[in-house]
Structures are given as structure tokens and as C-alpha cells.
Amino acid sequence: MSCEIIIIGGGLAGLSATISACEKNLKVKLFSVLPVKRSHSVCAQGGINASVNSKGEGDSPYIHFYETIYGGDFLANQPPVKAMCENAPNIIYLLDRMGVMFNRTPEGFLDFRRFGGTKYHRTAFAGATTGQQILYALDEQVRRFEANGLVEKYEGWEFLRAVIDNKGVCRGIIAGNINNLDINYFPADAVIIATGGIGMIFGKSTNSYICNGSAQSVLYQQGVKYANGEFIQVHPTAIAGLDKLRLISESVRGEGGRIWTYKDGKKWYFLEEKYPSYGNLVPRDIASREIFKVCVEMGLGIDGKNQVYLDVTHIDRKTLEYKLGGVLEIYQKFTGEDPYSKPMKVFPAVHYTMGGLWVDFKQMTNIPGLFAVGECEYQYHGANRLGANSLLSCIHAGLSVGDNVLNYISSLSERCEDIPLKIFESEKSLVVSKFEQYKRLNGAENPYLLHQELGEIMTENVTVVRYNERVLATINKIKEIRERLNNVNILDSSDFGNQTLFFVNQLYNMIELALVIAKGAYLRNESRGSHYKPEYPHRDDQNFLKTTIALYDKEEPVITYEDVDLSILKPVERKYQ
Amino acid sequence: MEVIVTIERRKSPVESSYIETFRVDLPDSANVIMILMEIRKKPINIKGEKVSPVAFECSCLEEVCGACTMNINGRARQACSTLLRDLGGKINLAPLRKFPVIRDLIVDRRKIFDALKRVKAWIPIDGTYGMGPGPKVPEKVQRIGYKLARCMSCGICMEACPQVNDRSNFIGPAVIAQTYLFNLHPTGAMIEEDRLETLLEDGGIGECGNAQNCVKVCPKGVPLTYALGKLNRDTLIYSIKRLLDT
Ligand SMILES: Cc1cc2nc3c(=O)[nH]c(=O)nc-3n(C[C@H](O)[C@H](O)[C@H](O)COP(=O)(O)OP(=O)(O)OC[C@H]3O[C@@H](n4cnc5c(N)ncnc54)[C@H](O)[C@@H]3O)c2cc1C
Numbered sequence: 001m002s003c004e005i006i007i008i009g010g011g012l013a014g015l016s017a018t019i020s021a022c023e024k025n026l027k028v029k030l031f032s033v034l035p036v037k038r039s040h041s042v043c044a045q046g047g048i049n050a051s052v053n054s055k056g057e058g059d060s061p062y063i064h065f066y067e068t069i070y071g072g073d074f075l076a077n078q079p080p081v082k083a084m085c086e087n088a089p090n091i092i093y094l095l096d097r098m099g100v101m102f103n104r105t106p107e108g109f110l111d112f113r114r115f116g117g118t119k120y121h122r123t124a125f126a127g128a129t130t131g132q133q134i135l136y137a138l139d140e141q142v143r144r145f146e147a148n149g150l151v152e153k154y155e156g157w158e159f160l161r162a163v164i165d166n167k168g169v170c171r172g173i174i175a176g177n178i179n180n181l182d183i184n185y186f187p188a189d190a191v192i193i194a195t196g197g198i199g200m201i202f203g204k205s206t207n208s209y210i211c212n213g214s215a216q217s218v219l220y221q222q223g224v225k226y227a228n229g230e231f232i233q234v235h236p237t238a239i240a241g242l243d244k245l246r247l248i249s250e251s252v253r254g255e256g257g258r259i260w261t262y263k264d265g266k267k268w269y270f271l272e273e274k275y276p277s278y279g280n281l282v283p284r285d286i287a288s289r290e291i292f293k294v295c296v297e298m299g300l301g302i303d304g305k306n307q308v309y310l311d312v313t314h315i316d317r318k319t320l321e322y323k324l325g326g327v328l329e330i331y332q333k334f335t336g337e338d339p340y341s342k343p344m345k346v347f348p349a350v351h352y353t354m355g356g357l358w359v360d361f362k363q364m365t366n367i368p369g370l371f372a373v374g375e376c377e378y379q380y381h382g383a384n385r386l387g388a389n390s391l392l393s394c395i396h397a398g399l400s401v402g403d404n405v406l407n408y409i410s411s412l413s414e415r416c417e418d419i420p421l422k423i424f425e426s427e428k429s430l431v432v433s434k435f436e437q438y439k440r441l442n443g444a445e446n447p448y449l450l451h452q453e454l455g456e457i458m459t460e461n462v463t464v465v466r467y468n469e470r471v472l473a474t475i476n477k478i479k480e481i482r483e484r485l486n487n488v489n490i491l492d493s494s495d496f497g498n499q500t501l502f503f504v505n506q507l508y509n510m511i512e513l514a515l516v517i518a519k520g521a522y523l524r525n526e527s528r529g530s531h532y533k534p535e536y537p538h539r540d541d542q543n544f545l546k547t548t549i550a551l552y553d554k555e556e557p558v559i560t561y562e563d564v565d566l567s568i569l570k571p572v573e574r575k576y577q
Numbered sequence: 578m579e580v581i582v583t584i585e586r587r588k589s590p591v592e593s594s595y596i597e598t599f600r601v602d603l604p605d606s607a608n609v610i611m612i613l614m615e616i617r618k619k620p621i622n623i624k625g626e627k628v629s630p631v632a633f634e635c636s637c638l639e640e641v642c643g644a645c646t647m648n649i650n651g652r653a654r655q656a657c658s659t660l661l662r663d664l665g666g667k668i669n670l671a672p673l674r675k676f677p678v679i680r681d682l683i684v685d686r687r688k689i690f691d692a693l694k695r696v697k698a699w700i701p702i703d704g705t706y707g708m709g710p711g712p713k714v715p716e717k718v719q720r721i722g723y724k725l726a727r728c729m730s731c732g733i734c735m736e737a738c739p740q741v742n743d744r745s746n747f748i749g750p751a752v753i754a755q756t757y758l759f760n761l762h763p764t765g766a767m768i769e770e771d772r773l774e775t776l777l778e779d780g781g782i783g784e785c786g787n788a789q790n791c792v793k794v795c796p797k798g799v800p801l802t803y804a805l806g807k808l809n810r811d812t813l814i815y816s817i818k819r820l821l822d823t
């Protein structure tokens with residue numbers, strides 16, 4: 001039995017982690033449901049932040065740090081955020097060295113654009129497909145390590161459970177092959193989770209179809225703390241779709257795009273009017289609430305529907321093509337309308353989870369040997385993430401985790417080869433029997449319809465505006481869906497490529513995480529960042545300047561609170577007027 | 578609109594394929610993925626029989642990941658960006674032909690990734706520690722590099738290329754274009770000769786028959802024939818040099 005490390009997920013975070021582990025000469029088994037090159041990170045459009053101050057504006061990593069903490073309404077622990085912002089310029093240079101085709105200035109230097117929540121040009125970008133370009137560069141570096149024999153890829157394998165020994169230490173995983181349904185155990189001295197976002201819990205979102213949070217939920221059910229679950233970012237500008245709410249990146253506003261609707265027959269630029277200094281680039285939570293208010297409360301949406309205009313028609317075509325081509329192409333493709341000559345119609349959509357697996361400053365969860373990096377953990381964005389900070393946090397955490405894992409392994413008195421095999425065997429049989437049980441499900445409910453129902457109530461009641469009464473009703477409804485899940489039909493009896501089998505398993509997990517989100521929201525009686533309750537419209541530092549911690553319980557999560565590390569900046573009121 | 582969807586299905590790699598037809602009702606703004614999602618919600622074929630849901634792959638749903646590539650009405654394309662209003666009332670779905678089928682519409686495209694390994698499609702950096710900025714790249718080079726770098730390894734160009742077939746092991750246009758991308762970069766160029774060497778091997782650029790189908794079908798407008806042309810020249814110069822050197 002060989003003891004290597006295991007990384008689950010090959011998005012920006014997982015690939016960065018792989019590279020940093022390989023540089024420490026650790027052998028990596030890299031698991032991903034899809035070929036890593038098709039990970040959700042390819043969707044990121046707008047860019048990645050780093051205060052390189054190449055435009056002589058006086059920007060600095062410290063200002064970046066301040067704006068990130070301020071933008072997150074002071075809920076993030078400060079030291080790791082500071083370290084991330086300080087490391088950001090290095091990361092951009094590194095990506096540049098890896099060959100990412102970032103946009104250039106006429107002199108050949110890296111170009112930077114503006115994003116929300118800042119007045120500086122701080123965002124490096126590769127057209128409007130930045131995530132794709134960065135993911136490919138990291139994928140290529142990992143392929144190089146694969147060719148050298150340091151990385152072994154398990155693509156088409158789904159993480160199903162961590163193996164935790166009787167001392168509470170993580171010793172490996174159980175994973176299943178989504179094609180031939182082989183379920184097996186894989187021992188390791190450390191496991192790094194990098195499984196990304198959870199948009200599927202809301203049915204339709206800007207996320208990829210595979211972002212279901214199932215892995216995070218399994219771990220939570222195994223005793224890993226889940227932090228700040230209620231903080232869900234709703235992005236102000238997406239296009240409505242039947243299968244997905246496709247994002248129109250914030251970079252569109254960064255490049256001068258304007259939001260408006262009609263009021264009294266005249267164009268009303270409501271963000272510019274209310275927030276004169278940030279205008280269309282107020283942070284996302286604020287922009288989403290304003291659009292929500294204009295459409296839902298004032299009934300001023302375009303054509304009486306829930307939509308406002310996002311307008312770039314005043315910008316010349318060449319600039320648009322070079323800087324935003326990829327996003328505008330998506331709009332054109334899916335709506336059939338030409339964004340170069342007609343304003344786009346957009347509405348807010350679930351986009352990102354600030355909450356996630358709890359980790360310490362070394363990216364380790366409360367289970368020794370189990371680490372987490374990327375969108376699946378909670379560390380860097382507080383109550384609201386600033387645009388273009390996610391790619392940064394994924395790569396920063398990924399690149400730093402290799403060192404931490406190596407130190408952790410060196411400190412182990414017992415390596416995974418010392419662990420009796422029967423622990424792995426029994427964990428495996430747990431999962432195998434669960435899947436056998438799924439195969440026998442022959443009730444009346446359709447799992448895909450049940451998922452749709454979950455998504456609808458979550459989107460309706462636990463997104464932009466949250467009322468306690470409705471959130472409470474949602475919690476009860478989720479529990480009802482959980483009951484009904486026992487009465488689903490598995491639809492497919494095949495032992496090969498049976499997608500429904502895996503989907504039912506994911507749905508069980510999505511439901512548990514939905515409860516974490518809803519209960520966290522219910523108990524947080526204040527408004528902070530993305531979490532807004534009309535009944536409690538103000539931030540309440542006295543009671544809630546605290547990290548929410550959810551621990552699993554069969555009935556519903558047990559919620560407690562932890563202090564936030566405020567050792568560098570003093571909380572002040574957040575306003576963007 | 579009501580559509581009649583005929584799908585070429587297969588239960589596993591070792592079983593033979595069969596045809597199954599469904600009737601679905603969706604707005605004309607829906608994409609082909611929605612058809613498959615509707616079928617899951619009500620897996621009943623046109624004869625009224627209960628059947629297993631159709632297996633398919635998708636992720637980004639906005640044509641940047643390449644996962645959902647399949648044959649739609651005889652043409653390889655991404656199901657997520659193919660809308661019903663462009664297809665009419667009768668739709669045929671089949672898996673890609675140039676790759677082994679796993680189940681239904683899912684195929685195994687590992688050979689693309691293996692080929693990328695073969696041509697060393699990466700920039701050989703020293704390490705990830707801070708070394709300052711990378712080499713300056715002229716905007717002109719960035720523009721062409723970016724176009725090449727948008728290739729999502731979907732396999733459509735291989736599906737359209739007559740030279741990719743059972744009898745050849747041609748690595749295909751996409752991978753060759755990536756070779757050009759890495760040779761274009763100042764650091765990437767440091768192992769240019771390794772890559773050219775590989776392209777001169779069996780399955781390399783010599784297999785290209787210049788049918789030029791690839792560039793016509795690429796959903797991302799990757800300048801495939803441009804890269805092929807450049808590399809034809811580069812490999813020629815390289816092989817002459819190699820000859821003279823020995
Ligand atoms: C449309 C869109 C645009 C965005 N634009 C930007 C932007 O411009 N700038 C920015 O900073 N951020 C942006 N974001 C956010 C950013 O893209 C994500 O937060 C980030 O890419 C997440 O990366 P990750 O590595 O954590 O996860 P992902 O890229 O989602 O990767 C997750 C990986 O885990 C694997 N996986 C998941 N579950 C399992 C399992 N159970 N078993 C095995 N493998 C599993 C997947 O296959 C995948 O490889 C955007 C997000 C969206 C939705």
C-alpha cells in the first residue's frame with residue numbers, strides 16, 4: 001500500500017494544490033468527476049485581482065486587503081486575507097510565466113481593468129475567458145508532472161466519503177467510478193478537498209452543472225465544521241435561461257457598461273444616482289438588492305418583467321470585441337440578440353458561496369489530515385466576495401497548501417500504511433451498501449423533479465431578501481423533501497454509467513447542505529454583506545460579528561458561533577456612497 | 578414547441594447501439610441539453626414505455642468546457658449552445674464517432690489529453706516561487722495566442738477530419754494547434770525542437786491531408802489551419818536543419 005496524498009477536484013484550487021504538492025515531491029492522486037480541463041473554473045470570465053499598481057494610481061496590496069475586508073463586511077479572519085493580497089502580484093507574475101494569454105497594453109505589459117468594490121484598475125484578464133485561460137495553464141503544468149510520474153489522475157471518479165480512523169485522523173477516501181460503478185478505497189497521508197461551489201442547491205445558478213457541494217456535505221455529515229453557510233452571493237447580472245442563469249460578468253461594468261431601467265418614461269441609471277462615487281461598480285450584494293428592489297418592489301422591470309438593462313452600446317465595437325468578446329458572444333448565442341447594438345436584459349442569480357468547509361490558517365479542517373482549498377472553503381471572502389478575488393483565493397490557497405501538507409505529514413507518528421486495512425474495508429462497505437440501497441428505490445417520486453423543487457424554494461426564500469417566517473417554512477419544506485427522497489424511483493437499473501444513482505446520492509447531500517444554509521440564515525438576525533433581512537436591516541456587530549459554525553445532526557444542523565480574527569483592521573460601517 | 582427526438586443509445590461499451598425516440602415539449606429558446614433533462618424528469622419513450630434516462634455529459638452549459646459535444650442532426654456540436662429554434666421539429670442525437678462510446682451520448686476523449694502530453698503542451702517553468710514578471714509579450718502575439726488558447730479539447734475538429742480514423746493514429750488538428758501556441762511563447766519556445774520532433778513522428782503533422790474541415794467546424798474559431806500551415810513550415814525547416822546537423 002503506497003501512501004500518497006489525494007486531491008479531490010481539478011479546478012484552479014485543486015490544480016494549484018497539485019502543483020505545490022508535486023514541487024515538494026509529494027505524489028498526488030488527483031480525483032475529478034470530469035476531466036480536470038472541464039472543471040467549473042473555465043466559466044470565470046472577468047479576471048483576477050492583484051495590486052500591481054501598473055497604472056500609477058497608488059494601489060497597493062494593503063489597499064486590496066482593506067477593500068476585501070471592507071467589502072466582506074468584516075466577517076473574514078484578517079491575517080489570511082492579508083497574506084493573500086500580499087501574494088497576489090506574485091501569482092499574476094507566475095501565471096504570466098506559465099503562459100496565460102493575459103491582455104496586454106500597447107507596450108506589452110499586463111493590462112488591468114476595474115471591478116466592483118474598488119476604484120483601482122486591479123484586475124488582470126485574458127479577454128473575457130480568464131478562468132478558462134488560467135485553468136488551462138495550470139492543467140498544462142499538472143500534465144507535465146503527470147508525464148514525470150508524480151501525478152496520477154482519476155478522472156471520472158466521484159469522491160463519496162473520507163476515511164477517518166478511530167483517532168479522528170483522515171487516512172484516505174472512498175470514491176466511485178461513475179462509468180463502471182466500481183466503488184473503492186484509497187489510502188493517503190493527507191487529503192485536500194477542492195470541489196468548488198454549490199450552485200445546484202439552488203437549482204439554476206451561474207454555476208456549472210457539476211457544482212453540487214456533495215463532497216462538502218458528506219464531510220460535514222462526517223463531522224467537519226461548515227462555516228458561514230448562509231452567505232450566498234447573488235450576482236446582479238445574469239441572463240435568464242431554462243437550464244442555467246448565464247452570467248454576464250462584472251467586467252462588462254468594469255469596462256463602462258451601465259445599468260438602467262425606465263422610470264416615468266425616462267432612462268433611470270439608478271445605481272449611478274444612488275451611489276455616485278462607485279456607480280455601477282458597487283459590490284455585488286448591493287447591486288443585486290437595488291435591482292431586486294427596482295423590479296420586485298417598484299415593479300419597474302423592463303417590459304414589466306424581472307429584468308433591467310445592462311448597456312454597452314455606447315462603447316466602440318473594437319474595444320468590446322477585444323476586452324469582452326467572450327461574454328458578449330454568450331449573450332448573443334443564447335438570446336439571439338445583438339448586445340453591441342441593443343442593451344442586454346439581466347437579472348440577479350445565485351453565483352458563489354462565501355461559506356464552506358471550516359479551515360484554519362493552514363487550510364486544514366477540524367479533522368487532522370483533511371485540508372480544503374478553493375470555493376469549497378470559507379476563509380477569504382467574509383460576508384460578500386469582491387469580484388475577481390475568487391480565482392485569487394483558489395490559487396493562493398492551492399499554492400500554499402503543499403507546504404502545510406508536507407509539514408503535517410512529517411509530524412505524523414503513524415503513516416497511513418500503519419492503519420489496519422479493515423478500517424478502509426468497513427468504510428467502503430458502508431458506501432457500497434448505501435448504493436445497493438439506492439438501487440432498490442422504486443417509489444413514485446422522480447429525483448430530478450424533487451431537485452427542481454428544492455432549487456425553487458431555496459431561490460425563492462434564501463437569496464437576496466430573507467424573511468424569517470419564509471426561511472423557517474423553507475427549513476420545514478427541505479425536511480419534507482428529505483422524507484420524500486426515500487420514496488424516489490431510481491429510474492435506471494443499469495450497472496454501467498448509471499447517472500441517476502450518483503444523482504440521488506448527491507441530492508441527499510444537497511439537502512443536508514440546504515438545511516445548513518437556511519438555518520444559518522434563519523438564526524442570523526441582522527443584515528451583513530449578502531445576508532439581508534428587512535426585519536433586521538442593520539449590521540449587528542455586538543451579536544453577529546461572528547463566524548457561523550454548523551455541525552451535523554440527524555434532524556437539523558447545530559449552529560454555534562466563533563469569534564472573527566480582527567487583529568489588523570477595526571470594523572467600521574460599510575457604505576459606498 | 579413539440580420536438581421528436583431520436584437518440585442513438587448504447588447501454589455500455591460492449592453492447593450494440595439501438596435507437597430510441599422521445600417526444601418533448603419545450604420553448605424554442607431551449608437548448609439540446611434541456612431535452613435530455615426533460616427526458617430524465619419523465620423517462621418515457623414515444624411508444625409510452627418506461628425507459629432509463631439518457632446518459633450525457635455536461636458542465637458549464639455555456640460552451641466553454643467542451644463536455645457536452647455530440648452529433649446533432651449529423652453535425653458535431655455542443656449540445657448546450659445548440660438551440661431548438663435552429664433545429665426544427667425533428668432532432669437526431671448520436672455520440673461522437675471518432676471516440677469510444679461509454680454509454681449513450683458519453684464518449685471517452687482521453688486520447689486528446691494523452692496527445693497533449695506527447696507534444697509537451699506546457700511552458701517549462703522553473704518553479705512557482707516568485708521570480709518576477711514573465712517575458713514581455715507583444716499585443717500582436719497575445720491576440721493570436723489567445724485565439725489558440727481558447728481550444729477546449731472538445732474533439733469536434735477530429736470528428737470532422739477525414740484523417741482521424743480507425744486506420745491512422747493522427748493526433749488531430751487541435752493538439753497540433755496547441756503545439757504552435759507553446760512554440761509561440763518565449764519560454765515555451767525553449768523546448769520547441771522536442772515538439773517539432775514529436776510532430777514529425779508517426780501520427781504527427783505528416784498525416785494532415787489538408788482537407789481544411791477542422792477550421793470550418795471549430796466552435797471557438799481557433800485558427801487551426803493557420804497553425805497547421807506554420808508548423809508545416811517549421812517542421813520542414815527543422816528536419817532540414819536536423820539533416821544538416823548529422
Ligand atoms: C460564471 C462564473 C464566472 C466567474 N467569474 C469569476 C471571475 O471573473 N473572477 C473570479 O475571481 N471568480 C469568478 N468566479 C468564481 C470562480 O470561478 C470560482 O469560485 C472558482 O473557479 C472555483 O474554483 P475551484 O477550484 O474551487 O472549483 P471548481 O473549478 O468548481 O472545481 C471543482 C473540481 O472538483 C471536482 N469535483 C467536484 N465534486 C467532486 C466530487 N464529489 N468528486 C470528485 N471531484 C469532484 C470537479 O470535477 C472539479 O474538477 C466565477 C464564477 C462563475 C460561476
Ligand code: FES
Pocket residue numbers: 634635636637638639640641642643644645646655656657658
Ligand atoms: S456543457 Fe460545457 S460546452 Fe456544453
